[in-house]
Structure formats: structure tokens, C-alpha cells
Amino acid sequence: MSLGLSQKELAEKAGIHPQSVGKMERGQTTRLKQKPKSGLAHALGISVEYLDAVCQGRTVEEIAVLKFCPQCWVPGTSPDPMWTTPRSKHCFACGSKLQDRCSGCHEPIASLKFRFCPYCGKSYKGGGSE
Known part of the structure; x- marks a missing residue:
């Protein structure tokens, strides 16, 4: 690339x-x-x-985008592998549309280790910056 x-x-x-x-x-x-x-x-x-x-030289599975379910994801946990497959558009457990961008600034999700967007401070699960 x-x-x-x-x-x-x-x-x-x-x-x-x-x-x-x-x-x-x-x-x-x-x-x-x-x-x-x-x-x-x-x-x-x-x-x-x-x-x-x-x-780290580890093999990387192809992940088109980091995505999560706004209903099922618990902040600080890794996304379910089913959410990150390139074809997944909705959560397999609840049917919610998967998110791959911050709803505040529309930047791609960089990491789900934290609850807030590092670019605008908005919570990934809704709500504003705290």
C-alpha cells in the first residue's frame, strides 16, 4: 500500500x-x-x-476495518472476530449496524482498547466526551 x-x-x-x-x-x-x-x-x-x-513480525489476519457493535461491545475489550470480518455489516447477536468510525469526527476507529476517540474525545458507545 x-x-x-x-x-x-x-x-x-x-x-x-x-x-x-x-x-x-x-x-x-x-x-x-x-x-x-x-x-x-x-x-x-x-x-x-x-x-x-x-x-512484532506476527502473522496478521486481513481485517478490512476495525468494527464493533454499539450495543454488545464492552469498552476496553477486543472486538468479536465476527464483527471484524470484511463482509460483516451487522452484529450477529443483536442485529445492530456495526460501527467502523467515530460518530463525532468520523475518523476510523484506531483502537478499541479505550472507550473514547483519540481525535475528538467522544465516547464510542454514544454520549459525549467525559
């Missing part, structure tokens, strides 16, 4: 130092702190979990 970004552009979009991008490309960085990791995942349009798996 080519985004056509230079190291400098990617670094700016991710909020990290350009030298860090170069070190990652050369394989000199295998661990990232949460803030740069989230920024990089956002800049690349991928989930933090996907980025973690790639950095």
Missing part, C-alpha cells in the same frame, strides 16, 4: 520526528510508545493492533 508520502510528510502527519520514521524503515526501531504508535497508525489509516502485529 503506497500512500505517496515522504518520510517528512509521514512524520508530520503522525506527530513524530522524521528520524524516527527513517529508523523504523531501516528496522532499527521495533517498539513504539503509545502516543507515536497511535499517530503513526492514524497517519497510515490502520489500526494500532495491526501496526503492533506487523512490528
